[in-house]
Amino acid sequence: MELGPVRQRVILALLLLNAGRPVPRARLVDVLWADPPANAVNKVQGYVAALRNVLEPGRRRRGESILRHTGGSYTLDVPRDLLDLSVFDDLLGAAAAAERTAIAGLLRSALELWRGDVLADLGEMLAHLPEVQAVRSRHRQAVLTAATLAEDRADNAVLVPHLTRAAELAPLDEEVHAVLMVALHRCGRRGDALRAYHSVRERLARELGVGPSSRLAEAYQEVVGPDAEPSVPAQLPPDVPRFAGRSMMLKSLSRKLTRSHARPRVVLLAGVAGAGKTALAVRAGHLVAEAFPDGQLFADLGGTGDRPADPNEVLHGFLRALGVPDERIPIALPMRAALFRSLLAHRRILVVLDDVRDVAQVRPLLPGSSSNAVVLTSRSHLAAMDVTDRVDVGVLNAPDAAELLASTLGRPLGNTDGEAAEGLLAACGYLPLAVRIAAGRILLGGHPDIASLARLLSDERARLDxxxxxxxxxxSSFMLSYRNLDAQSARAFRLLATAVSPVPSPAAAAMLAVRPNQLARLLEPLVDTHMLTIDAMGRCEFHQLLRVFGRERARAEDGEQELLRAHMRLAGWYLNTLGRRVETSCPVPGISDTAPDQRLQRV
Structure with missing residues (x-):
């Protein structure tokens, strides 16, 4: 039967969905046109007249028509047994009132009337209509109810096509997909059930950024069996042998990682190169591992190296460790990040990200659930990043440094070691990396005792060798930070290192030949990477080993004339400052108009 153009078929569909009930002409106009033409009513009347000719060819008397017009509305009267939708609804009503033993048969009979989506030939034109949504809802409920009553393999096999159709209509409906998985599994199609699970899980991650619900997880568990265990990664490196010191910091860090929080706990360990940030993060990870029974993930992001880790590649490794097969891992970074967050949504996992370069590198690697915790290590403060806690990892205090030296040597420090050990630790600047290296040199036998190495380290020029x-x-550790500086900040680092610190900020500006308001921009990268600190009085200070390193770079990269000019500018600033202070404290008649160097001579 030729039902005419699309708009004419839409009118027929709407009348059939409301069979026996009046449909206002104004509603037909609204459905047919987003912006109705001036002759919309005439067009509707023409479509209705054409439908009468199709439905009742040869019938002329309007009063006998099954398509009636009353008071601006149209009503289509169709015997219930001739309309599948009416028969379907009648069977659902019968099932609702039937004994349990008859319900399954009535529901299967109702579902057999379906050969596709409701009004499928009209596509999405009518999908938004409440009548269409209501029919789809009744079909969904009938399918789910029938599935719960399925008793054997044959029953499930009959329902799979209906469940598949319902799942296609509702790609994010986890209840429908869960029931489909179970039905596929129970009729012997376990592989299809697993594919259905991975498909909806990836869709949820991609489109909603969420993980599977408990209902979908239960269905998955039924498919894989009671003995299947989710992948539990244990990627933390071995605990640092002979870890010493920082006991209070470790206790605080453990509390920060395990306390309840409304969002993922993200703790940043930031500090100078060689301060032992990685060792601290790994030790803390092992201490709190039991609080994260679903696993621990670890990645070295190589932030200070020549080739920082690509977060997309890191996510690929994490997803594989979490049990996602290669063929199921998305290609694009946003999709991988969404899937990663979804997989961690209902798990308790610790993520340790070592040597972070910047916020852009680490942001895709962060979970979204409060059940997880993250430890970041970086030489940068990562000031633009929203973390729950920032921990400044500085050098060791004297007792902790002595404990580290003794622990690495494998013996307690004797009375005869006291003064020599103090000299050795002071020459190392209490930097954990330097202390470990010094102890290793002694253990290898290159130096018979602490005192001999301490004497060598007392020579600043030989110290780093x-x-x-x-x-x-x-x-080498310092060089990694230095190479990432821009040229002007690197120059500032070198020149300031040759001065006797601490250097007041105005003196630093004079030495570098920049205006005071330019100084902050030059020093910001140095402060951010802990290569320089500025104290409460605004003075620039270096860790002693960084100062030694900076002087090395100055000798290698700056000519004698450049260093001389820098020191002349610094000396000039001190002379001017001293002159002003002398003049203020004990003014000499006639001195105010005298040049600074002449003032000092006269005073």
């Missing part, structure tokens, strides 16, 4: 052991070297 001595603080190297295998692939460990204080100089």
């Amino acid at each position: 001595e603080l190297r052991l295998g692939d460990l070297a204080v100089r």
Whole structure:
């Protein structure tokens, strides 16, 4: 039967959905046009007249028509047994009133009337209509109810096509997909059930950024069996042997990682190169591992190296560790990040991200659930990042440094070691990396005792040469930070390192030949990476080993004339400042118009 153009078929569909009930002409106009033409009513009348000719060819008397017009509305009268939708609704009503033994049969009979989506030939034109949504809802409920009553393999096999259709209509309906998975599994199609699970899980992650609900997780567990266990990664490196010191910091860090919080706990360990941030993060991770029974993930992001880790590749490794097969891992970074957050949504996992370069590198690697915790280590403060806690990892205090030295040597420090050990630790600047290297040099036998190495380290120019052991070297560690500086900040680092610190900020500006308001921009990268500190009085200070390193770079990269000019500018600033202070404290008649160097001579 030829039912005419699309709008004519839409009118027929709407009348059939409301069979026996009047449909106002104004509603037909609203459904047919977003912006109705001036002759919309005439067009509707023409479509209705054409439908009468199709439905009742040869019938002329209007009063006998099954398509009636009354008071601006149209009503289509169709015997219930001739309309599948009416028969379907009658069977649902019968099932609702039937004994339990008859319900399944009535529901299957109702579902057999379905050969596709309601009004499928009209596509999405009518999908938004409440009548269409109501029919789909009744079909969904009938399918789910029938599935709960399925008793054997054959019953489930009959329902799979209906469940598949319902799942296609509602791609994010976790209840429908869960029931489909179970039905597939119970009729012997376990592989299809697993594919259905991975498909909806990825769709949820991609479109909503959420993980599977408990209902979907239960269905998955039924499919994989009671003995299947989710993948539990344990990627933390081995605990640092002979870890010493920082006991209070470790206790505080453990509390920060395990306390309840409304969002993921993200703790940043920031500090100077060689301060032992990685060792601290790994030790803390092992201490709190039991609080994260679903696993621990670890990645070295290589932030200070030449090739920082690509977060997309890191996520690929994490997803594999969490049990996602390669073929199920998305390609794009946003999709991988969404899937990662989804997988962690209902788990308790600790994520340790070592040597973070910047916020952009680490942001995709953060979970979204409060059940997880993250430890970041970085030489940068990552000031633009919203973390729950920032922990400044500085050098060790004297007792902790002595404990680290003794622990690495494998013996307590004797009375005869006292003064020599103090000198050695002071030369190391109490930097954990330097202390470990120094102890290693002694253990290898290159130096018979602490005192002999302490004497060598007392020579500043030889100090960094001595603080190297295998692939460990204080100089190399500092160089990683230095190479990431821009040219002007690197120059500031070198020149200021040649001065006797601390250097007041105005003196630093004079030495660098920049205006005071330009100084902050030059020093910001140094402060951010802990290569320089500015104290409460605004003075620039260096860790002593960084100052030694900076002087090395100055000798290697700046000519004697450049260093001389810088020191002349610094000396000039001090002379001017001293002159002003002398003049203020004990003014001499006639001195105010005298040049600064002449003032000092006269005073």
